[in-house]
Amino acid sequence: MTGVIDYRAYLPAYRLDAQEVAGALGGTARGSRVVASFDQDTTTLGVEAALPLAPVARAAAASLWFATTAPVYAEKANAPTIHAALDLPPDIPAVDLGATPRSGLLALMSAARDGGLAVLADMRGGAVGGVDERTGGDGSAAVLFGTGDIVAEVVATGSTTAEFLDRWRAPGETTIRSWEERFGESRYLELTRRLLEQLEKQGVNPRGVARFAVVGGNARAARSATALLTSLTAASAQEAGMLGQVGDLGAARAGFALAALLDAAAPDELLVLVSLADGADALVLRTTAAIADHPTRLPVTAPDERVVVSYPQFLVWRGRVEAETPRRPEPERPSAPYAWRNRQFKHALHGGRCDHCGAVQLPVPAVCYRCRHSGPFTPVDASGQTARIVTATVDRLAFSPNPPLMSAVVQFEGGGRIQCELTDVRKPPAVGDLVRPTFRRGATLNGIHNYAWKARPVAAPAPGEEASDGPAQPE
Amino acid sequence: MAQHSLSDRVAIIAMGCSTFAEHFDSGADRLAVDVVEETLAGAGLTAQDVDAYWLGTYVSGISGIALAKPLRLKGKPVTRVENMCATGSEALRAACYAVASGAVDVAMAVGVEKLKDTGWAGLVSPKIQDDGTRVNTSAPANFSFLAPAYEARYSVPREDFRRAMTHVAWKNHANGALNPRAQFRKEISKAAIDASPQVAGALGVLDCSGVADGAAAAIVVRAEDAHLYTDKPLYVKALALVTGNGAGVPDESYDFTSFPEVVECARNAYAQSGITDPRSQLALAEVHDCFTPTEIVLMEDLGFADRGRAWQDVLDGRFDRDGELPVNPDGGLKSFGHPVGASGLRMIFECWLQLRGEAGDRQLPTAHRGLGLTQNLGGAPGECVCFIAVVGTTPGLAPARPTGPEEGA
Numbered sequence: 112m113t114g115v116i117d118y119r120a121y122l123p124a125y126r127l128d129a130q131e132v133a134g135a136l137g138g139t140a141r142g143s144r145v146v147a148s149f150d151q152d153t154t155t156l157g158v159e160a161a162l163p164l165a166p167v168a169r170a171a172a173a174s175l176w177f178a179t180t181a182p183v184y185a186e187k188a189n190a191p192t193i194h195a196a197l198d199l200p201p202d203i204p205a206v207d208l209g210a211t212p213r214s215g216l217l218a219l220m221s222a223a224r225d226g227g228l229a230v231l232a233d234m235r236g237g238a239v240g241g242v243d244e245r246t247g248g249d250g251s252a253a254v255l256f257g258t259g260d261i262v263a264e265v266v267a268t269g270s271t272t273a274e275f276l277d278r279w280r281a282p283g284e285t286t287i288r289s290w291e292e293r294f295g296e297s298r299y300l301e302l303t304r305r306l307l308e309q310l311e312k313q314g315v316n317p318r319g320v321a322r323f324a325v326v327g328g329n330a331r332a333a334r335s336a337t338a339l340l341t342s343l344t345a346a347s348a349q350e351a352g353m354l355g356q357v358g359d360l361g362a363a364r365a366g367f368a369l370a371a372l373l374d375a376a377a378p379d380e381l382l383v384l385v386s387l388a389d390g391a392d393a394l395v396l397r398t399t400a401a402i403a404d405h406p407t408r409l410p411v412t413a414p415d416e417r418v419v420v421s422y423p424q425f426l427v428w429r430g431r432v433e434a435e436t437p438r439r440p441e442p443e444r445p446s447a448p449y450a451w452r453n454r455q456f457k458h459a460l461h462g463g464r465c466d467h468c469g470a471v472q473l474p475v476p477a478v479c480y481r482c483r484h485s486g487p488f489t490p491v492d493a494s495g496q497t498a499r500i501v502t503a504t505v506d507r508l509a510f511s512p513n514p515p516l517m518s519a520v521v522q523f524e525g526g527g528r529i530q531c532e533l534t535d536v537r538k539p540p541a542v543g544d545l546v547r548p549t550f551r552r553g554a555t556l557n558g559i560h561n562y563a564w565k566a567r568p569v570a571a572p573a574p575g576e577e578a579s580d581g582p583a584q585p586e
Numbered sequence: 587m588a589q590h591s592l593s594d595r596v597a598i599i600a601m602g603c604s605t606f607a608e609h610f611d612s613g614a615d616r617l618a619v620d621v622v623e624e625t626l627a628g629a630g631l632t633a634q635d636v637d638a639y640w641l642g643t644y645v646s647g648i649s650g651i652a653l654a655k656p657l658r659l660k661g662k663p664v665t666r667v668e669n670m671c672a673t674g675s676e677a678l679r680a681a682c683y684a685v686a687s688g689a690v691d692v693a694m695a696v697g698v699e700k701l702k703d704t705g706w707a708g709l710v711s712p713k714i715q716d717d718g719t720r721v722n723t724s725a726p727a728n729f730s731f732l733a734p735a736y737e738a739r740y741s742v743p744r745e746d747f748r749r750a751m752t753h754v755a756w757k758n759h760a761n762g763a764l765n766p767r768a769q770f771r772k773e774i775s776k777a778a779i780d781a782s783p784q785v786a787g788a789l790g791v792l793d794c795s796g797v798a799d800g801a802a803a804a805i806v807v808r809a810e811d812a813h814l815y816t817d818k819p820l821y822v823k824a825l826a827l828v829t830g831n832g833a834g835v836p837d838e839s840y841d842f843t844s845f846p847e848v849v850e851c852a853r854n855a856y857a858q859s860g861i862t863d864p865r866s867q868l869a870l871a872e873v874h875d876c877f878t879p880t881e882i883v884l885m886e887d888l889g890f891a892d893r894g895r896a897w898q899d900v901l902d903g904r905f906d907r908d909g910e911l912p913v914n915p916d917g918g919l920k921s922f923g924h925p926v927g928a929s930g931l932r933m934i935f936e937c938w939l940q941l942r943g944e945a946g947d948r949q950l951p952t953a954h955r956g957l958g959l960t961q962n963l964g965g966a967p968g969e970c971v972c973f974i975a976v977v978g979t980t981p982g983l984a985p986a987r988p989t990g991p992e993e994g995a
Contacts, residue, residue, distance in 0.1 A: 438707040445718030453717045472836045474719075480833035502735040502842045504787035506727035508708050518723045520731065520835055520842070520968075530721050530835050542738045553718060561718035 114261030144358030161253035174227030178214035216386035233361035248358020252366025321380035327387030463488025471527035600628035606800035606923035637690035642677030670964025675930030699925030728966035730787025735842035762917020769923030798923025802931035824858035834968015869955035872933035933960035
């Protein structure tokens with residue numbers, strides 16, 4: 112029986128006020144959206160959501176399906192970067208789905224069919240000051256399907272397709288264009304009815320549905336489809352209320368909607384997730400008894416963990432406006448063969464423990480610094496560990512895409528120290544601060560994105576509480 | 587297997603040093619030719635009289651041709667050496683070893699650096715191709731790691747450590763103000779130092795050494811030949827080099843409050859030269875004050891101050907020009923400037939002037955303390971190269987205590 116083993120969702124810490132955007136051009140707007148940091152992209156967002164699932168996925172995942180409307184590379188695939196950061200086994204496919212909102216549900220559906228890991232990540236934008244820019248959002252979700260200890264069984268999947276113009280964008284462009292919403296609305300309602308017939312043929316009785324969610328970029332169509340489903344199922348729609356604070360997460364939205372359904376569900380509930388994007392797609396699940404004890408996974412960001420960014424800062428981060436950089440040379444582009452040789456450290460943050468003296472070192476050195484034996488070294492995974500700052504600095508001279516560059520020497524709880532960059536820093540770093548590794552994008556040189564593990568602060572836990580670092584690691 | 591002292595086997599018989607400055611009108615070739623000619627003139631030699639040359643340069647030339655070509659040397663062995671900020675000292679070390687081995691009679695060490703052609707802020711180091719996992723921190727950022735670690739280890743209030751850093755900058759600028767070759771010849775108030783724009787961590791612009799172009803050179807011969815060239819040679823008492831193994835970051839016992847390489851190197855240099863109490867035996871020390879916290883930590887690593895106390899000793903003026911042990915009386919990297927390949931030889935040059943009584947306005951009372959120490963540091967806390975030399979005016983072991991009355995100290 113294939114089903115959902117576990118799922119995660121991630122939201123970056125930064126928020127942009129819609130009024131900031133609208134006000135810049137003399138308008139007014141309400142609400143806010145989530146914004147990814149300057150060193151995040153859809154690949155790193157995907158890693159962020161999926162990292163807590165990695166230990167189980169390494170043994171269980173038969174495939175990796177990556178969905179985004181904003182792929183970092185073209186020509187070169189992006190899923191392998193996620194595959195490497197999660198240290199998944201080499202003997203599985205890692206697939207980039209096409210760069211459309213539809214890819215979100217299709218990733219879930221594909222992973223549901225073969226017991227894979229679906230990673231959905233997006234960063235949404237639009238014309239400067241426009242509706243899409245201020246109502247889009249950045250975030251990611253990961254869902255691991257498989258057999259065994261599952262929280263929800265896959266009951267059915269369905270898809271219908273039609274060619275019509277509703278929303279479109281040329282590759283490389285930011286601005287999304289759209290036809291009159293009413294045209295798309297009527298097409299999507301037709302497609303939804305057809306989809307429901309398809310599901311009924313698979314034994315899904317609308318009256319048995321406990322919860323459902325509809326996602327799609329055509330807001331009017333999504334509302335009408337929600338009304339249709341409400342009338343047919345007598346169930347309540349999930350995901351309401353989130354859009355105004357987080358924004359439409361594009362291809363990642365289906366993952367968030369699924370997380371919302373599962374978070375809210377009781378055992379033995381039938382859940383339907385519908386995506387309206389150049390067709391209508393559905394994933395139907397039935398929760399198991401295990402859902403009762405399963406922790407909720409939707410990120411809850413405390414207000415004091417949100418960092419409000421200005422609209423100019425957002426535009427700089429998005430590369431829409433160029434900012435001044437320090438009068439320092441850019442770093443060299445990273446070497447592909449070197450990165451390949453060092454992939455266990457560079458991409459997976461693995462090191463080794465000296466079998467002779469026990470000293471942990473990242474990456475694995477040729478010779479142990481402590482006992483001078485040249486191994487062997489037992490692999491050590493630092494990617495899920497916490498660490499403490501040994502010493503730190505704020506570097507206003509170094510080249511950085513977002514000066515100043517912050518760096519620290521950090522000591523992992525399981526042993527081993529590295530020097531790394533700090534990110535998502537809210538107050539000046541201090542000796543002894545608790546941090547956690549996070550996979551981020553460094554400088555881009557010659558079109559090569561230099562991915563690197565950084566460290567971000569973890570809020571000090573109150574007595575008896577688990578350490579919390581906001582939305583990122585809801586484990 | 588052991589390292590042996592070459593103490594008193596070789597002597598420096600002539601030195602030269604350019605002004606350290608933004609020499610926008612001179613290239614590395616011009617700087618090299620001028621300093622070599624100045625140095626040769628001091629010994630009454632010609633370029634062809636020198637049997638072998640070592641050129642120390644960090645970024646301003648590749649191979650010995652970078653020196654042989656501007657000098658148009660004929661048939662001479664010329665080698666370029668590089669060991670980060672110890673590059674100039676490395677050239678001296680090679681020249682001394684060549685003479686001590688008997689391979690040559692006269693050897694010359696030349697340090698040259700042209701840094702002001704890049705147009706970038708600060709020092710730009712050569713890039714070795716890597717995979718982008720090395721953090722791209724600047725030199726001031728790497729050395730700024732010292733301050734928070736030191737404050738935490740010794741429970742020194744941040745303001746107190748800041749005052750000590752300011753004192754180092756203030757002292758070295760005051761010293762450099764008296765030095766006609768220094769890049770910055772102006773005293774700077776402590777208030778101005780405290781208020782200088784931030785660069786990295788606790789470091790402001792005025793906590794950082796000057797980026798300069800410059801050159802310095804020394805001619806080395808066998809000790810017994812020294813008086814053929816000068817009445818006042820400087821005998822080489824110790825040449826010590828320790829190259830770190832880069833374990834500072836991985837080694838969990840390293841806490842960024844010391845340079846273990848310097849501690850080891852000092853032990854070696856003191857053994858070579860017979861120094862047992864550097865603070866009372868040395869007339870002066872020229873140390874690698876690349877950034878103000880570096881000089882504070884070096885006072886402890888070199889045995890000039892007790893652990894956790896250097897910041898207080900600095901504030902008490904013990905290393906001022908009129909203090910117990912004057913440190914960087916020529917202004918140091920801080921105000922003399924830091925053309926990397928020349929700096930080590932520039933430090934020796936200050937010993938040359940001070941110990942021979944030729945330091946002019948900033949002359950120290952060296953008559954009864956005839957030993958000077960120079961120390962270079964290249965790299966970063968946790969991963970560095972350290973060089974230490976001791977030079978003296980007379981052959982023989984260092985006197986256990988100064989033999990005469992202390993003047994002014």
